Amino acid sequence: MRNIRLTIEYDGTKYNGWQRLGNTENTIQHKLENVLSLMSGENIEVIGSGRTDAGVHALGQVANFHTRSPMTTREILDYCNHYLPQDIVVKKAAEVEERFHARYNAVSKKYMYRIWNSHIPTAFYRKYSYHVPEPLSIEKMRKGTAYLVGKHDFQAFSSVKSKKKSTEREIYSIEILKERERIDILFHGNGFLHNMVRIMTGTLLEIGLGKRKAEEIPLILEGKIREKAGVTAPAQGLFLYEVYY
Structure with a gap:
């Protein structure tokens, strides 16, 4: 299992915040998980460094996810930026050690x-x-x-x-x-x-x-x-x- 770290930029104007919610699909986390799941054929869960509220933006949000996909990090980055809405951009994608956790490892x-x-x-x-x-x-x-x-x-x-x-x-x-x-x-x-x-x-x-x-x-x-x-x-x-x- 690979662990991929993403650095993400987004315009939060029209979204209900970062965190996936049960009553709406209009969140940053949901959009990312949907695209990554389609890309890999797996049920992908994205872990963010923390939540941002509705209407709040990010220049450097960090997240990670686990996958068995053989795609290179450049292919993952390009796939995300092709299929994500234009107000969500993956700036970097890198493979990191298995234990890296975007939330718990943030200092x-x-x-x-x-x-x-x-x-x-x-x-x-x-x-x-x-x-x-x-x-x-x-x-x-x-x-x-x-x-x-x-x-x-x-x-x-x-x-x-x-x-x-x-x-x-x-x-x-x-x-x-x-x-x-x-x-x-x-x-x-x-x-x-x-x-x-x-x-x-x-x-x-x-x-x-x-x-x-x-x-x-x-x-x-x-x-x-x-x-x-x-x-x-x-x-x-x-x-x-x-x-x-």
């Missing part, structure tokens, strides 16, 4: 959230950014990131309902890059809770708009109450940027 992830900060909206980035028409203070937002970096309990910055699992995570870095109207926030950490990046982004945006102070973040972290943090930024600005192994 950290990087997400990017893109903002279009201009009074005038954009026609071309509208599906891949969040339009904020009011001026943002990058300096204030960067001040806020300093309080989020490190190991913390991020319960207040997630929509996790269960209290059985740990909500402690470590953020290694948060970069804010600005190029004219476009602002990219890059979050690198050992793991992320459900909606964590979008809630951190919403909080930083409120700081950048002067609606709250950066110094509030330690109190929010300590309080562990979701309602004390900022709004959940919309899905279309979020990208799974890279997975590290």
Whole structure:
């Protein structure tokens, strides 16, 4: 049995997220499994590095699957890109050791959230950014990131309902890059809770708009109450940027 690792890019606009769901076939995982199963004549199960929600994109999602197919990795890549929808692209295919697991072997992830900060909206980035028409203070937002970096309990910055699992995570870095109207926030950490990046982004945006102070973040972290943090930024600005192994 061979183990094949895929690096995948997708536009999540019209999909119900990554994970295969019982009530719809409109997921990234289902589309991949369908094409790979037809290719190999086997019932293929694709293991992703993690889920992305409805409307969220990926520049570097990683997945793996097991197969007995004799096709080369180049043939697998070409087959996928011929038969997959055009908004899902396999960028790389490589044979890896049997024990490689896209989810369990991942040591950290990087997400990017893109903002279009201009009074005038954009026609071309509208599906891949969040339009904020009011001026943002990058300096204030960067001040806020300093309080989020490190190991913390991020319960207040997630929509996790269960209290059985740990909500402690470590953020290694948060970069804010600005190029004219476009602002990219890059979050690198050992793991992320459900909606964590979008809630951190919403909080930083409120700081950048002067609606709250950066110094509030330690109190929010300590309080562990979701309602004390900022709004959940919309899905279309979020990208799974890279997975590290």
